[in-house]
Amino acid sequence: MLEGVLTKPILRRLPSTVTEVRLRRRRPLSYLTARGRTISEYIISDTEFENVLSLVTEHSLYAITDKLVNGYIPLRGGLRVGVAGEGVMDGERVKTIKHITSLSLRIPHQIFGIADFLHIDGYFDQNILIVSPPGAGKTTLLREIARCLSECGKCVTVLDERGEISGACGKEFALDVGANTDVLFGFPKKLSYENALRALSPEYIVTDELSGERDVEGVMRAYYGGVRVVATLHGGTLDVFHGDFIPLKAVFDRLILLSRIPRVGTVKEDVVR
Amino acid sequence: MNSLSILSGVLLFFACSFVGLWLKKRFNRKASFYEEYYRYILYALDKISYERMPINEIKDSFCVGKVTEFTSYLLGDPSTSPLSEAEMENVGKYLSEIGTTDADTQIASLGGKCAEMKRFCENDVVKYRKDGTLYFKLSVLLGIVAFIIIV
Structure with a gap:
């Protein structure tokens, strides 16, 4: 690569x-x-x-x-x-x-099976927020969740502004995000929420690194529109619902905290609310 | 003796005409090279302004289906160029600078170069073609004069 x-x-x-x-x-x-x-x-x-x-x-x-x-x-x-x-x-x-x-x-990695602890199947129905410091494996886990949801028959839309989740390159994806997944690559986040909801009718929206008011607005729109959201956020604890993120408290059913210790991708906390 | 001088005259006439033809071709090659260069700058300006296409893709898409001295040069074969060393250096320097600046500066630079090349093509390149034809005519005339003198 x-x-x-x-x-x-x-x-x-x-x-x-x-x-x-x-x-x-x-x-x-x-x-x-x-x-x-x-x-x-x-x-x-x-x-x-x-x-x-x-x-x-x-x-x-x-x-x-x-x-x-x-x-x-x-x-x-x-x-x-x-x-x-x-x-x-x-x-x-x-x-x-x-x-x-x-x-x-x-360098992005694809590790199959790291989302097995979530027991994703056809009846899976949760809004998930993955929290971790940089470099702890958020995007890798997110990618695997998108793939698993997609493989279980859920209609997934990945909002991949920077192409990191899908490894988008022109018309091809370097990484596997599932056969039942649509990828919006290169769009600014705000536009991609609108486009996804209007045009792609997703059951799940998967997005990386929520950061600020615009992202929160997009997630809330998806939530009130009946679409499930799987997202990531930078943070060292699960106490993240402050400032712009207060409205998200009502959205996410499951919070996962990742850590780099003892190794990248360690699930430190997994809270179902 | 008489037939030998006629033969020499004919040979000299053809030699002069050949030199004239060679000169005309050389000037035409130079003119075509610059015209193609101008078309490439226009094409790059268009692709960068509207698509932000990387320079290697611009080169490849411009050269598809074309086999000219300029496209050969663009794809890395400078041996076929009809330009002098100084002229080549000038062209090469500008082409190598494409891609080293941000979008606004690059578009402004290409816009300026397009205007410059347009003027160049309207004046100098037209002159190259005229000069080529002129040298050809002069060479043929020289051949006729030589033929008359010898015969």
């Missing part, structure tokens, strides 16, 4: 089980596996960093400017590259990012 994105000297230093790679200008290469983070002795030179940047942007910075201002570059197969650098402002709007200094590549 990383071929064509990273240079050969970097690829040679990465184990096959890598889940995240961090490149920083003139800093050591660092990567994450299930065993933890490794900081290699290999230093990323300016030239190599520029080469990788050129590869991840497909030599077409203009094509990803809209995404870049949100801090990431989506790649084929569900790969996502987080970007850090200097923002260029145009009035209130971030026009682009220049002087890029860090790239963080997250």
Whole structure:
């Protein structure tokens, strides 16, 4: 998956089980596996960093400017590259990012069977909220739930703004989200809730990383429209219904807290309300 | 002696005409290269403005079904180009810069280049074709004069 994105000297230093790679200008290469983070002795030179940047942007910075201002570059197969650098402002709007200094590549994984503890079958009928800190396996679990629901005959719509859940790439999906699943890829969240409810008649809406008023509005609209929702949220505890998220308290029947300890994807709490 | 001079005159005439034809072809190749370059800039501007298509896809879709000196150059074979080294460097430099800036800057740059190329095609490229025809005519005339002198 990383071929064509990273240079050969970097690829040679990465184990096959890598889940995240961090490149920083003139800093050591660092990567994450299930065993933890490794900081290699290999230093990323300016030239190599520029080469990788050129590869991840497909030599077409203009094509990803809209995404870049949100801090990431989506790649084929569900790969996502987080970007850090200097923002260029145009009035209130971030026009682009220049002087890029860090790239963080997250490699998506598909692990079949990790949602078995939910006992999803044809009668399954719950709104689920998965909570965890970054890198604890939220999206992997979400993907598996979408697949299981779909395989049980539920009509599922995945709202995949960044293509991370389905690994959307043009007309193909690199990851399995089920045969009975529709994917809205690349749409802003607000629009995708509307489109899904109006046009796709889903039984379940599956979406990643709720963040703010607009997402809450979309979830509430789906809930009142009789559609079940499976979503994820960043957090360290299940006490998440504050501020913008207060209305969601009435929506979710089941809360799952994931942890990275002792290993990524550990279910720390599973509360049915 | 007489038939030998006629033969020499004819050969010289054909040699001059051939040189003229070669010059005309060379100027025409150069003109065609620049015209295709202009079409490519227009195409890239369109694809970037409306689709944000990555540059490699733009190149591939532009070259589909076309076998010209410009498309060969675009796909990485500079050996067939009819341009001089300095001209090639100029074209290559601009093409390699496409994709290095954000969308607004890129579109503005391509828009400016299109206007520049339009003027260039209307003036210089037309002149290349005229020059080619002129050199061909002059060469044929030179051949006739040489023939008359020798015979």
